[in-house]
Amino acid sequence: MMTLIWSSLTIGAVYALVATGYNVVFTASGVFNFAHAQLMMLGVFITYAGLVVLKLPIIVVFLMAGAIVFVVAAVEERVAIRTVRVAEAQLVTTVGVATLINGSVQRIWGPSPLSVPYFSSNQTVTLFGGRVLPDEIVIIVTTFVVVAILMLLSRRTMIGLAMLAIAENREAALLRGVNVRRLALGAFAFSGLLAGLLGPIIGPQTFAAAGLASAIALYGFVALAIGGFGSLPGGLIGGFVVGFAEEFTARYMNSNYPDVIVFVILLIVLLFRPNGLFGKTRERAV
């Protein structure tokens, strides 16, 4: 039972990280980056290439994954976001970026899943009466640390406050001297950096698989919806809710049901708590 809880927490942490990536970009630029899960997948594939193909030391792999995805995300913002101001067209271009990354990854590494080695040990340990891999613990702890740091940054630094200001009212922030464009670029690049750095951490669990992104994109989105768009702690909790829902239905019903159950949760949340558990409602202005 505790083993099941550990695996739920692990997979939930991955979804929470996807939701966090969505949130960082959404808060700073009001854009929903459909391709964020693909950026994370890219980080995992680069990890595979670095550790297995090039046999580089883990530190170098971290830096390489972070740097490459950082650049890819920055390019995405310049090419596919900044040139487009209409929301539905941005959706189309971000879907385009997602498709492009999917296609490129398949072209380079092939369609079958590749296993990414553990960077610590692969000996399971028993913790609170459940078996768990050290890597799983690392994922869970990392997720909490990332969310905590981002929350601190968003409240304590000028950049964080500026991002909140943009999320609240883009034009007002602009008038107060916030460089909205540079921050949007920065947020994309930062989310890319984060996605890249997480590659070696989540890779052993998720595998380097071309189908990875679509699944975690959707589950990460459900986490986001549950937590409320723009809420960092909300995304964290949402991620764990989805993780538990998935693992428990897979265990106690069968493997056909997790998607259905998570989808039903999504519909219910959108219907009855459209702003999530932590989101705020806002009045429409003319």
Place this chain on the structure above:
Amino acid sequence: MTTLSDRLKTVPTFTLPLVVAIVVVLLPQLGLSATNQRQVLLIGFLTLLVSGLNLSLGYAGELALGQPAIYATGAYVAAYMGAHGTTDILLQIVAAVGAALVVGVLTGIPGLRLGSWSLAMTSFFLVLLIPDIANIFPNATGGMVGAVGIANATFFGAQVTNYGYYLVVVLCVIFWLAFMRNLVTSRHGIALRVMRQSPVLASSLGISVFRTKLLAYALGAVPAGVAGALFANLDHYVSPGTFSFALAISILAASILGGATSVYGAVIGAIIMQLGPSVSTSFQQDALIFYGILLIVGGVLLANGVSGLANKAWKKYVVKRAHATRDHAAAATEFHFAPLNGAKLSVNGVSKSFGGNQALRDIVLDAQPGQVTALIGPNGSGKTTLLNMICGFYRTDAGTIDIGGTRVEHLRSHEIANLGLARTFQTPVIPAGITVAEVVLSGRYSPERVSIASAALRLPKYWKVHAHDRAQVAEILNIVGLSDLADEAADSLPLGTRRMLEIARALVSNPRVILLDESASGLDEDEVARLALLIGRVRDAGGTVILVEHNFRLVLSLANTIHVLAQGEIIASGTPADIEVNPRVLTEYLGVKDVAAAAAAIEADTTGSSR
């Protein structure tokens, strides 16, 4: 003048596709090979899928990625029927459409509440569910193996031949495209375009944004359901592998390629996407990379590329012409409004605060039919906030608002609009890409209704209302003096003309209450005179006019009652004669210290700056 250009517009858009359609119907008779016939059929299915997406993406502005799921729904329903003794293809199509609508509406409602990416993601999620659902019901769907044993389709008892099947598919595509064309060229099409660009404007015209989006999204499911039913009868085999993410992406790519905001573009997009991949095998391998680049480039162009350039050129041309013709624009001087059934508007004790900022405090005012009630006050005094509360854009913190005996403070804005409230905006809201006549036509949405069905099928009711629409639009354009601009792109007009256009749009709905928000600012002297004349006529016709205005002289000359707002409170109410000499008004609004100098100040204050 509209008839000629209308004719010029409709002739080519409808004859060329008709000729193409006839050719396609006859192709097998002309010796098209079976392989190529199959390509035509596949293009037909893809066209239906893309066209459905166009309705939601191109017209309603909502990206739906779930077309493969709706397609699968239709296919599985038809497959189940075909394997269980109901082989009539028409019955299968009807059932498939019904099922597609149910799935579309049930999954669309939650996603549409938040719109944009919520809908994109919920609909995308549906595609992920297809294999799961197939596995959960293995007896009905055949699971991952696929549904087999689908009997040959029949048509009223007769076996459907190969050519018969070909005909059914092609006719379904033709019928759908005709339906779609009729829909988007009707007032519903204009409503969709208005809503896509400004939901606020749409609801102030009495269009329910949510319902309209849901309708567009649900209608977009119809062709996908039809395509599904037809697809099940192609190979008598349906398996989950067909309805993949890749299909969702290629539908989107086809939509972007052909132009999302178009009817026949779906055919072009479908042809390219169907025939393109078969050109070379290396293409198939790199298909996703190609689609990705296509979507990025297409999305950028969709937002501001090709159509943007065209718009700019158009704008340059039109503005020039507009300026050239404005001098000659002869507005009708002799006109009368049909009597308006004005309603009394009562605002009673309304308060509103935004956070700690008390925008309005205990506002009490009445506006009577056949009178002009003016609202003046410095910037930030709460005038527009009050209008927005009357329109239902903001909720009141306290107090009641009543229009003609109906309490409206809890109604939504489109419901209030449908009670007969029309307004203009401080900054004119004129959607891009539609003509002056169409802008005015959008104001006709609320007073006289036509169902989607009668518009798309061109039933008698549609033609009747259509005739009314044209007559009313022509009349009102004549009255405001914009007849000569009827077919110009509305968003390229100068500010003063756009203000008049907004007034025309408000008047064409025969409003019971009309709210004018700073309509005179930015108008030249002639236009102000015209505006004053119009407001006077509306008042004489029995309409209830609320005038928010900085032009003090205009207010004094028109208003029956003036209410002066300052810092969210009414500081004075009365006739123009009272207000003109009210000391508080002079100090707080006009900024006059010396009351004796008031008269001079009023004379000077014609621009309406509030100092």
